[in-house]
Amino acid sequence: MASRYFTIHIALLTALTLASLYSINSRYYQQHEVNSLLTMTCYNTSTSSKVDSTSRDGAFYSAADIAKPDEDWGKKICPVRELNDLNDFYEYIFTRRIPCDFKMILGGRLLGKSSKMDGDKWVCMDKQYNISPRNCLVFSFGIGTDWSFENDVEKKLGCKVFAFDPTINKRSQRISELISFFNLGIGDSNRTAPEFKVKTNSYGNILNGLGHLNSIVDILKIDVEGSELRFFKDVLEGTPSLLKNVKFIAMEVHIEGKIREFWKYFQLLDCFGFKIWYSAINPFGGGRVVNGRQRGCCYEIVWVQDRSW
Template sequence: MQYFMWSNQSSCKLQHGFGGIVLLNPSGIAGKKAVCIDSQIAPTPKKCLVYSFGINNEWSFDEQMESYGCEVFSFDPSMGMSHHNHSPGIHFYNWGLGDRDEYDNVFNWTIRSLSSIYNSLYAIHGNEIIDYLKIDIENSEWIALPDIIQTGMLSKVRQLGIEVHLNSEASIEQYRKWAQILRAIEKLGMTRFHSEYNPWFMGNFTEFEFWGSFGHEISWYNRNLFHEGSFSYQNLNMKNT
C-alpha cells in the first residue's frame, strides 16, 4: 500500500493538474490528472498529442489539454456516441481500451489494444509520440497495461496518468501482482512524479485489515523521451550525488 501511495514528487519540479470536477464531503477536485511541465518533458504547445481513455461525459481534461495546445483523441465506448469531433481539436472514438481487439457482447462495446488504435490513427497523426496518455477505465487498466508493456507501446508515451483502481476483497497476492505491473513500467523508464489517493472512494481492505482508498491517481514521465537539448533537474541532481 505504501508503494501505491508513493508520490516521488521531487522528480518533477513543476506539475499542473488538468481537468477534474469539484466534489463535496470532502471538498476537492476529483479526476484531475497531473502533468509535468518541466522543460525536458512538458508537452510542447501546438505540437503535442494526447490520448484520453475514459470520458464518461466529463470533458474537462480533454478540453484543457486542447486549450493548452494539444491535439486530443478521446475514447469511451460507454457513452453511446459514434465517432465525432467534440471540438476542432478533440476527436472522439467509440472504442474502449483492452489487451486485444474484440467485441464485448455483454456491453455492446468495441474494445481495442493501444497498438491497434495507434496504428489505425497513424494516417491522422503519423508516427508521433503520445505526449500524454490518460487512462481512467474502471479497473480495466490491469488488463490493458500488460499488453502496453509487451507490445512496446510505452516507448511511444512521454507522460502517463492512470487512475489505479484497487479492490476491497482482493488478496495480498493480487495486490503484489498489480504492484509488479506498475514496477514493470517503471523499470522500462517511466518515472513516477505524482500519486494521490481518492478521498471519495474509501473503505476497508478486508483481506489485510487496512482502511484506505480504493483509487489512486498516479502519473509518470518517460525518462527515455526527454526533449533534446532541454535542461533536466533530474540529471543535475544525479550529477551532484
C-alpha cells in the same frame, strides 16, 4: 468536413482511415504567448508523500538495468519479484521518485455538494519533458460525463486530443477543432468486452489506425474503471515498445483484489523507465485504514518516462 460526424465500423481500422482529418496542427504561438500560458497554469504544489530523486535508479531496478530508448524493448528481460509485504506496495505508490518544479493541473470537477475534486490529472511542465503548447498529442481513454480533462488540454496546451469511451452512448465524432471522440474502448484485442458488451481494441491497433504508431504521445490518460489491467497485460507483456514514445501515463488505478497483478506491472513500468512523480488516493475511494495508515481502493498515479525529450 471537420464538422461532420463519422461512424466507427465493425473493423476499427476502416473507421480510423479518417485520421487524415486529425493531422497535428503545426502552428506555434509566439514565445511570449507560450510563456504567458505556462505562467497562468503551473503551480509549485505536490501531494505525493515522499520524494526520492537522489539517483537515476528506479524503485525496483538500478539505472543500469532500466531499458534504454535505443534498446529493443520487446527483448528486454525484467525479473519480477513477489510481493511479500503489503507495505511495500503502498510504499511504491507514495514514493515520488521524480521532482518537478512546474506542475499543471488538467481537468477535474466538484461532484455534488461535496468539496471533493474528481477527474483531475497532473502533468509536469519542466523543460526536460518538452511539452510544447500547440504542438502536442494526447490520448485519453475513459470519459464518462466529464470532459474537463480534454477541454483543459485543448484550452491550456492546445494539444490534439483523441478521446475514447464506448460506454456513454455517443457517436464517434469531431468534438471541437482539436478534440476527436471515438466510441471505442481500450483493451487487449479487437473484440467486444464481455462484461460491458462494448467494442474495444488494443493500444497498438488504435495507434496504427490513427497513423500515430511512431508519434510522440505527450500524455496517455487511462481512466477505465478497472480495465487498466488489460492495457497493462497487452502492452507491458506483449508490445512494450509502444511506450517508448510516451512521456506521461496518467491513470486511475483500481487495486481491490488485484494488488499482486498491479505489483507485477508496476515493476515492469519501472523496468521501462517510468517513474512516479505524482500519486494520491482517489477522493471517492478512501476512507479505510490499513496498519494504521489511510488507504483506498483507487489511486491517481502519474508516471513519467525519466529521460530528456
